[in-house]
Amino acid sequence: MNPLTLSLVLTTMISGTLIVMTSSHWFMIWVGFEMNMLAIIPLLTKEHNPRSTEAATKYFLTQATASMLLMMAAITNLLYTGHWSIMKLINPTASIMMTMALTMKLGLSPFHFWVPEVTQGIPLMSGLILLTWQKLAPLSVLYMIMPLINMNILLIMSLMSIAIGGWGGLNQTQLRKIMAYSSIAHMGWMLAVLTYNPTMTLLNLYLYIPMTVTTFMLLMINSTTTTTSLSHTYNKLPLITTLILITMLSLGGLPPLTGFLPKWAIIQEMTKNSSIIMPTLMALLALLNLYFYTRITYTTSLTMFPTANNMKIKWQFKNSKQTMSLPLMITISTLTLPLAPMMMILD
């Protein structure tokens, strides 16, 4: 992309999110969301093909609907309370509508249908931005209005998301769709604990983003989007297969890797508040996620997947993809479980 265009687009996207995160007036939050959405559309259609146009259209429609729902909720609240301030979202109707709007933006069940299809149609880097940066703005609004959210709706949506994120990913071989379902499930975990202790939501977010960034960077190094082409990694870069193994197991939430820490913290917070069946169900449904991550590691790292005979005679080019600070990301996303006592600084 033209560097000037790219910088304009990125700046608008970033400032959109920052406007959302720093505002206390519902109108400005709407403005921020719209800026963010409009700026990311060119990023989604970086490669000009019909599939990316379809993805961008779906993204636009869902996000615009959600923004309008957000505006409607704010105005309903204005009608009943006379306030535009986000802290005064007292009217229950407005609060529920706002929750629906924000979860639609996040891609939470039952509004998750756009996530796999949009993620599939866009290039890997745009998919990365979609699944990590775009979650920041809605989550920050949810964090701010946390006391006023109806807990039951959020818990039902989270449980459904974890289930759908687990079962939906089982039948996929396209890696971008797998990452999309993974994002749906992780968002479910994040929002489940929001009404109990929002610090754990942030902890999960702060660990989910490095893990997803790591996974996407590993995929970008190989320029692969399907499981089959990822399984050729052992021919090109055998070390990456080990990294894919531990990153995938970390995403699945397996101790002693970092991915276990958010799940442990969330289960702890929910159990402390005497909710016991819910975290057990959530933990058991997370095993579905682990299954398809393990399947990826089976095809990539743990077996030498069948390839054509000419794989070994490929030219070994120097890596020219943008993989910023991959070793740091790997370390953060797999080895920070011993730092668990330090997480209290998040408060």
Add this chain to the structure above:
Amino acid sequence: MLKIIIPTVMLIPLTWLSKSNMLWINSTMYSLMISMTCLPLMNQFCDNSLNLSMLFFSDSLSTPLLMLTTWLLPLMIIASQHHMAKEPPTRKKLYITMMILLQIFLIMTFSATELIMFYILFEATLVPTLIMITRWGGQTERLNAGIYFLFYTLAGSLPLLVALIYTQTTLGSLNLLLAQYWIDSSTHIWGNSLLWLAYMMAFMVKMPLYGLHLWLPKAHVEAPIAGSMVLAAILLKLGGYGMLRITMMLSPTINFMAYPFMMLSLWGMVMTSSICLRQTDLKSLIAYSSVSHMALVIMAILIQSPWSFMGATALMIAHGLTSSLLFCLANSNYERTHSRTMILARGLQMILPLMAAWWLLASLTNLALPPSINLIGELFVTVSMFSWSNFSIILLGINIIITALYTLYMLIMTQRGKYTYHIHNIKPSFTRENTLMSLHLVPLLLLMISPKIILGTTY
């Protein structure tokens, strides 16, 4: 405890920085030395544990298991030399690193004070084992075996996590040293039974209990020799160790919950022993015999009497050594004939007489011949089960007979009789193999002299 953990962690740079021809020698020798550093822990107080730090302690239950763990690493490395000989050095080093990583997690698990740390490391032992089974196993079924292994264990242990955190919020701390002082007066409410179940299911799956044992034959058979050894010897005992620790904490009024598991264990013990009589696959036979022995351990722990705890601990150690030894013997057959079918390698006594001696000793300890420690375990368990319920002696007696039957079947099938024509050109026993077998047998036979160190906390 750091004096054991840090050298074990340092074994990893040792592996990666060794020259290719010194790789096996270095790792075996230094892991043997580390197992020697574990011996002073045997110096236990009789009424208390060695409280080494805030995080680690060792008492007379965890010390024999720690000894077994550290003793097993050099044995695993010795056993893996042959089938790894043709791999490139990087893969050999990766394999040894997996074993060392597993060792680190196991040492920390057995010496953990805080139950959540025990849980995290309990789960952490799954990852290197999964990698060993799936990456270095022999047949295509190893993929399925890895999935069964991982998911059975995880599905059982996630409720354990929730139960542990619930107990931590209600009781304040999960430190095992404090656990002995709790007075838990729970009433007969439904929730307490669920809590008991949540605690126990993780260990029941790991042991394994008869109904949940499907992962074990798959995992044991498909794993490479080091994987089979560590699975049979130690990872099953993790379940037993966990159950022994947790039953201290649970309320005595909930003991009625044990009855279904007692029934499953009693029946399963007889069933899996009987299946052994019909196995054609040697490793599968040894795997099912593991299920049978562990069913005895489960029963002993569930009846919670001092004798039964002694029997359970002794049986765990004895079975660890015996089962690992049997897997090594089966592997020595496998390396020669590249098949696990028993009848393909029979009449070996004529061709490999020293190996036949090891087979004989292994079979004798497996069928709990007096005065071996296997007998001490089984006898204590049988006696305490008899005192719990007179009728259980029938099934226990049947099990002892069937155990003797299949062990002798295995011995006679592989050793006695006329040898087949196709095994006349197998390689004779390596010194390495004889060392491996004797290193298994020497602790087993020496413990006969003073079994009190493996009798656990209630001695």
